[in-house]
Amino acid sequence: MRKLIFGIALAFCAPKALAAYVPCAQLDLKNVDSDGMPLCPDVVKTNSAFAVLRCPLTSQNAYHKPTDASRAEVVALLQSWKDIRDNGKSKDRAAALYSHASKLDAQVCRVNNSADDSYLLVYAKPGVKDYSGVYMLLRETKASRMILLSPHNDTDGTAIDTPLALQHSHALALLYNGHQRGKIPHCSTTCGGPDDTLGRGDFSHDSVADNLGTFTAKALGDLYPKQIWFMIHGQSNDKAILYRVRSQNKVLANAWEKAMSNATGLDKFNPKFNADFTTEPGMNTNWYLKTEIPAVFHREKPEHLAKAFTELETYPWAYDETAAPDPAPEPAASPDPESVTVEDDPAEVDPALDGDPVEDGTTDEEADAEPADSAPEDPTDPAWKPKYHTFKGDHDYICLAMKCADGPPVSVSHCASLAKGIASFYKNQSHGKLIFHPRVEVVSVNQPYGPKCGSAVSDLARRKWGKALFALPRPYYHGNSNAGMRLANLTGYGNAAHETGHLLGLGHCGRYNGFDQESGKFGKLNSYGDGGATMSGLRGGNIRISQAIRLGWAELGKDYAVYDGVGRKEFTLRKETNIDGRSSGLQGLVVPAAVWSQAGEGRDMYVTFSQNCGHDPCMAVYLAANGGSQRLGIMGGEFHYTPSGLKITRLGGDSSQMKIAIEKAPVKK
Numbered sequence: 001m002r003k004l005i006f007g008i009a010l011a012f013c014a015p016k017a018l019a020a021y022v023p024c025a026q027l028d029l030k031n032v033d034s035d036g037m038p039l040c041p042d043v044v045k046t047n048s049a050f051a052v053l054r055c056p057l058t059s060q061n062a063y064h065k066p067t068d069a070s071r072a073e074v075v076a077l078l079q080s081w082k083d084i085r086d087n088g089k090s091k092d093r094a095a096a097l098y099s100h101a102s103k104l105d106a107q108v109c110r111v112n113n114s115a116d117d118s119y120l121l122v123y124a125k126p127g128v129k130d131y132s133g134v135y136m137l138l139r140e141t142k143a144s145r146m147i148l149l150s151p152h153n154d155t156d157g158t159a160i161d162t163p164l165a166l167q168h169s170h171a172l173a174l175l176y177n178g179h180q181r182g183k184i185p186h187c188s189t190t191c192g193g194p195d196d197t198l199g200r201g202d203f204s205h206d207s208v209a210d211n212l213g214t215f216t217a218k219a220l221g222d223l224y225p226k227q228i229w230f231m232i233h234g235q236s237n238d239k240a241i242l243y244r245v246r247s248q249n250k251v252l253a254n255a256w257e258k259a260m261s262n263a264t265g266l267d268k269f270n271p272k273f274n275a276d277f278t279t280e281p282g283m284n285t286n287w288y289l290k291t292e293i294p295a296v297f298h299r300e301k302p303e304h305l306a307k308a309f310t311e312l313e314t315y316p317w318a319y320d321e322t323a324a325p326d327p328a329p330e331p332a333a334s335p336d337p338e339s340v341t342v343e344d345d346p347a348e349v350d351p352a353l354d355g356d357p358v359e360d361g362t363t364d365e366e367a368d369a370e371p372a373d374s375a376p377e378d379p380t381d382p383a384w385k386p387k388y389h390t391f392k393g394d395h396d397y398i399c400l401a402m403k404c405a406d407g408p409p410v411s412v413s414h415c416a417s418l419a420k421g422i423a424s425f426y427k428n429q430s431h432g433k434l435i436f437h438p439r440v441e442v443v444s445v446n447q448p449y450g451p452k453c454g455s456a457v458s459d460l461a462r463r464k465w466g467k468a469l470f471a472l473p474r475p476y477y478h479g480n481s482n483a484g485m486r487l488a489n490l491t492g493y494g495n496a497a498h499e500t501g502h503l504l505g506l507g508h509c510g511r512y513n514g515f516d517q518e519s520g521k522f523g524k525l526n527s528y529g530d531g532g533a534t535m536s537g538l539r540g541g542n543i544r545i546s547q548a549i550r551l552g553w554a555e556l557g558k559d560y561a562v563y564d565g566v567g568r569k570e571f572t573l574r575k576e577t578n579i580d581g582r583s584s585g586l587q588g589l590v591v592p593a594a595v596w597s598q599a600g601e602g603r604d605m606y607v608t609f610s611q612n613c614g615h616d617p618c619m620a621v622y623l624a625a626n627g628g629s630q631r632l633g634i635m636g637g638e639f640h641y642t643p644s645g646l647k648i649t650r651l652g653g654d655s656s657q658m659k660i661a662i663e664k665a666p667v668k669k
């Protein structure tokens with residue numbers, strides 16, 4: 001029966017009607033239900049909740065940390081909701097819930113799906129610009145044990161399909177981000193600069209203390225402890241679904257693969273989703289699954305997820321916790337430095353997709369790790385230097401605030417702060433050697449909002465201000481960021497540093513999943529996997545020293561040293577994040593390809609200070625050529641490469657510097 005209703009509902013919601021950009025519907029506070037709860041606009045049912053949530057979501061431009069008072073309101077709001085669930089709807093209960101929401105600067109409305117099914121939407125009031133919690137969809141009536149977390153809808157493409165999954169299933173709740181990450185000033189345009197005290201302002205990466213959304217997820221887990229959690233993300237890979245279940249919960253894993261395969265037609269599943277989220281310790285259960293679904297499915301087939309969720313609800317355990325064995329709860333492990341930063345960010349897909357020529361940064365993993373093109377020179381020659389591809393000096397950096405024939409204009413002030421943020425990021429990273437002069441140009445073209453408008457704007461800009469570099473933020477429509485021909489084409493405001501890096505000739509910073517020090521064999525390369533780097537799949541981070549050297553921003557002897565392969569030498573390396581031109585000391589040690597590699601491998605090796613090992617410093621070792629980098633590993637005590645007898649030992653250090661010794665066994669000629 002449920003299935004039939006669902007099929008009819010979807011027939012009315014053909015994917016075309018579900019476009020993200022439908023006019024934002026405002027709440028009519030006079031249109032209320034029998035208990036006085038305002039009713040949500042009808043567009044929620046005919047399109048999706050995003051038609052109501054999009055406007056408040058995109059108008060947030062500031063962020064604040066939670067206070068004791070706001071945490072208490074969240075707990076009280078959830079309690080009022082449980083009160084309605086347990087005891088039924090009443091004027092008092094509706095008023096109590098609304099007043100707690102109100103103190104959080106939120107409004108509430110109800111969606112009556114049917115006579116015996118309803119849920120509430122909790123989201124920012126009109127005019128509120130610094131809403132710092134989550135948006136919530138809370139089922140009031142009979143619910144399954146399923147809870148959805150959708151923390152990155154603006155970058156992962158989950159904007160429409162996660163609310164639809166709640167609407168068409170009987171899921172208990174959905175927590176949804178309340179502002180776009182990467183857009184809030186605290187986070188800065190680059191998210192990761194020295195003033196970035198709040199992290200990324202979203203509830204899967206900030207701590208419970210720092211983010212009201214993270215706190216809300218925990219409070220929900222405390223209130224309803226036996227639920228089944230789904231942490232939903234998107235990825236650029238459109239051929240497979242990445243996921244991981246907690247503690248080998250095979251029942252959940254098998255059901256997930258079957259349901260998603262039936263819904264999407266995909267049959268490739270990778271059960272090794274390798275990212276840690278700050279919400280995880282709040283879920284004290286092994287019924288927890290995190291996933292990355294192709295972003296293209298989230299965006300273009302928003303009904304798929306709903307289909308999968310209704311299928312999951314056909315299993316008895318979806319409602320009854322005693323219906324399937326629950327392995328003993330496993331406390332969330334402390335973050336593993338090798339995995340904590342790995343997240344495939346669909347907001348960033350490569351230039352090759354749009355056919356824009358970029359010299360580096362292809363998605364082709366092999367090409368990313370391509371050796372340098374010329375034969376290694378003699379590294380014992382004191383004049384030896386890594387290959388250069390300098391990008392320095394003064395350049396105009398223009399953020400294009402596009403204005404199309406229809407659709408919303410791009411905010412001039414966001415565009416201005418983007419350009420300013422990028423200028424200060426690159427001034428900092430380059431030790432003052434790359435100076436961008438930031439400004440905004442409003443460019444109007446008579447094209448409908450969409451890709452046509454974007455390319456008309458960029459063509460015009462290139463003709464008019466040919467020598468500048470450009471950023472073109474497109475915050476209101478979907479697609480992938482890319483860069484080429486002097487233009488960083490952005491899906492939001494937060495990925496500008498990375499895409500601008502491509503314009504300078506930088507490639508991606510990845511990492512090998514495994515490296516065998518004895519045989520010298522590499523595991524598979526994750527091209528975006530070096531999470532501390534700007535050129536990885538994550539926002540924020542730094543330009544790697546190998547890249548700074550390539551761009552002509554670092555000086556031999558001052559910022560980096562070269563090991564010539566002769567005898568045992570000691571070096572002191574400082575923390576890479578002090579790359580501000582004021583602190584001094586070596587940031588990296590270069591081991592030229594000719595020194596470390598016996599197999600003609602053309603990439604130079606770099607050793608840097610890594611902060612990923614807690615109190616003790618550790619060594620990050622990576623390879624680099626052509627503007628990208630590929631991390632081999634993060635080592636505490638020693639790194640060796642047996643094929644050429646190379647050995648690097650950490651001698652000691654503290655949280656800001658580290659002493660290492662390097663030597664190489666003589667090689668028989």
Ligand SMILES: [Zn+2]
Nearest residue numbers: 348349350361
């Ligand atoms: Zn990229």
